[in-house]
Amino acid sequence: MKKIAAVLILALLFLLGFSFSATVFSEEEIEMRVIQGDGDHSLIKIYTPTNIESIYLEIYHMESRFLAGIHLNYHTVEKSDESTKNVFLLNTGVLSGKKQIHFKLFPGTQREEIFRLRDLEVIEAAAEAAMILQESKGTQVEEMNRLKVMSFNIHHGRSRFGAYNINDVIKTIRDHEIDIVGLQEVDRNVYRSRFEDQIKKLSVELDMYYVYGPNIRILGAEYGNAILSKYPIEDFENVTLPGNRREKRGLLMSKIRVNGEEIRFLVTHLGLNREERKKQMHAIDQFVRFLGKRVVLVGDFNTTDSSIDFYDFKKYLIDAAEVFENQHQHTYDGIVFKSRIDYILTTQDFKTMHYEVLDTDISDHFPVIAHIELSE
Structure with missing residues (x-):
């Protein structure tokens, strides 16, 4: 009986562990946004949970033409009232001006995430920056010069x-x-x-x-x-x-x-x-x-x-x-x-x-x- 009980406990712990891992896996949210700069300059931000320290990104044109595979091993961190996210950065210069782009993103797990450039939320760079009221009036300088x-x-x-x-x-x-x-x-x-x-x-x-x-x-x-x-x-x-x-x-x-x-x-x-x-x-x-x-x-x-x-x-x-x-x-x-x-x-x-x-x-x-x- 003791052996059976031990086996049942181990099985239960395994199932609980599996269930917990599955829950964390399913709750991971990956987002991509385009920050629109001046002219053709844009920056893609890839938002991931903080436990993801690196990602692999494949870039395709017209659904099937492979353009590049990129390992992103560095990130910044952004905090909001709700959560903290790791943010991986990608300049759109790598896309060579192509519009019909889609991405396959592998965030260090077995699954892949697919994003299409045309579907990404576009944010103006000015709106992305935080604004505060200045507490000093400052001195206006009349000429750019030097x-x-x-x-x-x-x-x-x-x-x-x-x-x-x-x-x-x-x-x-x-x-x-x-x-x-x-x-x-x-x-x-x-x-x-x-x-x-x-x-x-x-x-x-x-x-x-x-x-x-x-x-x-x-x-x-x-x-x-x-x-x-x-x-x-x-x-x-x-x-x-x-x-x-x-x-x-x-x-x-x-x-x-x-x-x-x-x-x-x-x-x-x-x-x-x-x-x-x-x-x-x-x-x-x-x-x-x-x-x-x-x-x-x-x-x-x-x-x-x-x-x-x-x-x-x-x-x-x-x-x-x-x-x-x-x-x-x-x-x-x-x-x-x-x-x-x-x-x-x-x-x-x-x-x-x-x-x-x-x-x-x-x-x-x-x-x-x-x-x-x-x-x-």
Whole structure:
């Protein structure tokens, strides 16, 4: 009897386990949407449950003609009130302008999902971005001409020697008359930075518009990237990049209107692990290619430009430091490690007129400045 009971229990557990697996499998929802950009630029977003870390996608034309098979091993993360989803990115450039496309998607399970391009929901890029009311009036600049842009890891408002000095950050931006700045390691309501809302303080003191992209939230405290601009920020989106669970990383993207001219200003702070950075760079690469033109990407990449993962960026982005052959000047001033890991990159429709690194102790990173203008 005991053996029979044991067998029955094992069978019941097996059936329960099978039933549970079947339920989870059936409740997995895969979605595809097209984010429509300017002209023919579009981005396909593939939404999956968070347990799916990679997918294989087959692309067909006219139902049967095989075009490509693509392994997507990197993703961003999007949160809503209802759920959290992994988001895999695919630029429509791979479709070569073809319309009658269908996809077979294999999300790491035995089944396949079939989607047709003509049936996908199309969302305008502007509607996809989150909007907030700016708390600062900002200063309108009357001419496009030359923009002064900056990338600055402010080390949560502490100097290289540990002194709290957010006012020195303000002074540096003001004294150099910066038009748009991408900031990393910005605190909001954190003990180590005296519970200040750092980006709001910077915005008020400098009379600039701002957006904030927190990547870490703990008990009301926040930490992340930010953008300050003398020009109106029309919309923005904060994307969670792939990486480890210990410290989330993000890409803060904004659309800024400069007297009728629209530019995209992006700031990021990449991870410390090489494999992590590789995935993050792949994700950023998809967004930059989607935007296509008038893009400025700045940030702390935590790697040198000699990294093989940097090569994709160099195919279509200009490194402001290289224009002036200043790529050997370090931007991180650590006690042991000194290197150039902070960058200002632009699409080729910008001309870099000047580049400099400010040698200062107000952070463990040096501020990086470039003067850029739109090419004719």
